[in-house]
Amino acid sequence: MTLSTDGRVRVGVDIGGTFTDVALEHPGGLASAKVLTDHAKPERAIVRGIVEAAQAAGVALAAIAQVIHGTTLVTNALIERRGAKLAFVTTHGFRDVVEMRTENRFEQYDLNLVLPQPLVARPDRFTLRERVAADGAVLLAPDPAEIEGLAARIAAGGYEAVAVGFLHAYANGAHERMMADALRRAAPDLSISLSSVISPQMREFERFNTVIANAYVQPRVAAYLRRLVEALRAAGIAAPVFLMHSGGGLIGLETAAEQPVRLLESGPAGGAIYAAETARAHGLDRVLSFDMGGTTAKICLIEGGEPKTANRFEVARTYRFKKGSGMPVSTPVVEMVEIGAGGGSIAQVDGLGQVRVGPRSAGSEPGPASYGRGGEEPTVTDANLLLGRLDPARFAGGSIPLSVARAEQAVAAGLTVAGLSIAEAAFAVTEIVDENMANAARVHAVENGRDIEAFTMIGFGGGAPLHACRLCEKLGIQALLIPPGAGVGSAIGFLKAPISFEVTRGLFQRLAAFDAEAVNAALAAMAEEARAFVRAGAGEAPTVTTLTAFMRYKGQGWEIPVPVPARALAAEDRAMLEEAFAAAYRALFGRTIDGLAVEVTNWSLRIATTRPAPEPVAPSRDGPGLRPERSRRFFDAALRRMVTAAEVERSALTPGRRVEGPAIVVEDETSTIVTSAFSVIGQADGSLLLLRKETLA
Template sequence: MNVSNQNTIRVGVDIGGTFTDVALQHPGGLATCKVLTNYSQPEQAILDGIAKAARQAGVGLGEIGQVIHGTTLVTNSLIERRGAKTAFITTEGFRDVIEMRSENRFEQYDLNLNLPTPLVQREDRFTLNERMGPGGEVLLALDPSEVSAVVDRIREGGFESVAVGLMHAYANDAHEVAVGEALRAALPELSISLSSVISPQMRELPRFNTVIANAYVQPQVADYLGRLVTRLRETGVDAPVFMLHSGGGLITVETAAEQPVRLLESGPAGGSIFAADFARAHGLDKVLSFDMGGTTAKICLIEDGAPKTANTFEVARTYRFKKGSGMTVSTPVVEMVEIGAGGGSIASVDTMGRLQVGPRSAASEPGPACYGRGGEEPTVTDANLLLGRLDPDNFAGGSIRLHPQNSAIAADKLMLSTRDAAFGITELVDENMANAARVHTVENGRDIEHFTMIAFGGGAPLHACRLCEKLGIGALIVPPGAGVGSAIGFLKAPFSFEATRGLFQRMDMFDAEAVNDALTEMEAEARAFVDEGAGGADTEIRLTAQMRYSGQGWEIPVVLPHKAFVETDVDMILAAFEDAYRTLFGRTIQGLSVEVTNWLLTVSTTLPEVERVARHKNGADATAARHRRFFDAALRAEVEAREVARSNMSPGRVVDGPAIIVESETSTIVTSAYRAVGQGDGSLLLLAKEA
């Protein structure tokens, strides 16, 4: 089924830590809603949300032709260690790679540093006396009797899942395939993951981590997805289900069940697609995507209409979200920085008397204190309510009644006045997010002041103006449907699949024939997955090489034209590498050889052309429904603000800050330093008044 078919009634569903967001696309437009996430039965929130959106749109459940889903189930399982009992089979001598890690101390001066515990304990890691060389040559043949003995130990151990990661399997998978076949023959109910399938790339640590993570969550994810499909059919939704993977494309539910590690960041990836679509429509080539929900905030760079992507991702950071304290996996992912700063983030005072916010979250159970569902600790949502930024009678479209007295009681526990506690919480969260944005742009060699922010998620429009003030950003866009942006992004995503190969070559010994053979295989692999979901659709190919100077410990991604290479293309490849290196580090290094380690090829369906939006900067004043007071952080004072319904912000309508623009899923705070202008596509454009 072609994902771009606008005549099909399609549903996007994003399960977040606090809310489950639903967006239903139908011939009459778009119906959206938010329901609280059900932790014990996440599929129930999906069913409730789809039924609610269908009633709103006036369509029957049987008319729905496609369901697109993103989930945090994989990430949560890894963080909370709620996966299957997993065994790991590797080459003799490499049993402890996942425990030794890279020997990098992510907190150099902490004498009591605790490294994250591996997903698989040492006694559950088994070894085989076999060895492949880096060129795929067999150095030590696999002994069938030894494989049989390991299979017996797996059976006796009562394992639910097995990960197989042998040395240099990316170059020759014969030994891994043989081990997998032996396991399937003896234990047909066992979940089996091979590194040569899940992550066929150089570097044993991320490859081993990736295949183990996949095996660890596979039984749980397969069970959940099977349950979801069954329950959808029982309620009358007899439509194919597709999943959004971390790289920002759609895959079939069957592929997702086999390779669930690809779903690690599926929800946030939907948000970046949502923002990228508006970046193209508004003709913006430098965008900072800001997605803030109930549990976390995500920041992503979008350039030339596409989110920045990467081939590695660090999950389950255990030390204050510090880089290096988590588990690095190799899987396609939209590159973003994520911090524990959402509406449900809990505020506390540490042992040194400092105010802290997050990463702990009240989530949906029990939720912030103001929800009246048992929460007793102050959260960001409580602070926004106390500062007048939220209407207690019109939160989530009026479906959730907020209780300011509960927020005040919770805030008093911080040993500050109610106003000081609320202001401190929001200001600290805003500064944490601003720091994350600064670091992310600097790490990518960019100057943040030249970017436009696109804000979405239930919490982002409340904080985006203040964040822009801190970052010196003069233009901000809040798209229509911002409160459920990730779910809408699912509906705009292409079908895509990224194939990877580890193929090490020095550029002064470039073997074009070997590269072309590998790329042909990769394209066939990727097309098979894409055609399964969107057969017959127009496609495009993106090719990336992971490259480095000889002697360096890490690679950078270099985008190359997809073509049949010849030996004379070396100069072109080197020039592309130097351009990418100079962008990141400001200079190149003379006199060093250059190497390619891994190749990445993505096949995706072609995105439809977007209609360009004419920018409105001035016009008639919008009609205010009433006046409210809220605390303006920049002025350190309470201000009289106009409250304007989002529906009154028609193209060219203007409201000067301070103002609050309200809609069912969120509210947009316009601080005193900004003005908001309605745009032709329903977006709000917020501009600094001096701009």
């Protein structure tokens, strides 16, 4: 695969729960590596993977000009509650907002409802007598003596970090800045996060949660980034390091260390960019991105060559698929659904004798039982191995030989208690995990008002090519694309991402009383802030600006994103905004509501460096068939039996060459399973196009 390059050597690195993926772009093309993640010191796996990729490409480490990194460190720290000793300062009377939440019962009849516990315990939540109105007016100025006394108490408490979130600070952050100044005087080494900087948006519960999450992980992320740079320098890599942020762009080290909450979905965002670039190259307007690795699976809608984005998402949900059961975070993010379904997902039998898969994962330490590294519980990888879908000698390019005997032992010990044979248990594991992922895709499509059968699936990640064909069968999707380099797709996506920064501001207005002057003043300040961040990483490179208004009908509890022209607005643009809202609302819900006033709650402005248009790929559907020299047997889930499948090297599928399913397309990074209902055709860019046989008749 040849990427667009200016001759520089660039590296994308994605740390997952099981594997660390490396993609190295150089003038001759792309080299990749996949190594097990080192959870104790993730930077060691990064350096090891970069060295392997550089050796494969014949590139000196000193020639690397840029390193782009995405990590699950922030997400894992929040889920596993491994963060800083934290204090939270808020307005007097609002100490318990993070515990009371929104009083929404997402599971109405569950008497034992379980919610995530706040990251900061009640004794560590402090209050200050101050008050700002929703329009930014100061109603009660804080007493300087009270501020200094509170700062002294926190400094004496041995805290590593402090989050500050006052009521309506999105409209006026002066009191938060006063508190921060006092804290810096009392404890100069303290990490301090302000809600007016991290998430200046309406709704105190979401805003408080976001600033708390940022403060909670900030010391750990800053220390990790320092270690990463030191490890790279020690290896002879002096290149600047950029981080992939959740919104699908790149930010510098300093910004990442100050606002690590922006990194929550950095790895999956890289995968969405990878799928979006593939969609643009192939001229696909409606795409379902399916990213499956060793620990999780991610599903994202991509329309018009752009992944769907949002300004809010949840982490650490206590109920799978249930909105409201997690910790809400208000930060720009590529919107996707993520479930615990990966190669390392552990299968078990529950109290009712049913096979369940995930969300627990064997990860890389110890890994699936077949890795031979101490794992004893059955996983999805073990099941795929027993069903003939993996070649035990070629897994991860042969670097991790798989043991069929250990996989059989784990499945027999953990799952056959349900009365299943080893083969039946292995099939149950893969079929359940496939149904879990298909159900997640259905829910995600319905929530966004989309008919999923009309989409093309793009599958990537080490696990997706094994499962994507079966998902298409379950979802009624006719076409599947496996791009080149799919096994390290997120890392490749990092190399294609723009340097960007998104700024969001709360500014509530009724459209009937639209104040263009106030909006333009806010937008100008937002543009200057975003431009400064982008300029720091990209200099004076050409940029593009996008503007989104978050709007709703009066009386509604939530708003929807509405794209609007990125320019100064005038009073007469009120009609344009109302029409844009009606179009967006109709696209989502199928109708509009007559007679209700429309409101704007937040504005979001994004500045990003321009991305070159990918080279178009003409679709290849007709060509000579390929006679494979080898065959292998695997279990075809739709037929419920073992089938004899052609085994084909991916490099043999040149443009137009076709192989009828059942087949297995093998390569170092992964294997693509072509079920009996599909055919696979090589494409000009090295992609594999899988089509239902009836569409080729």
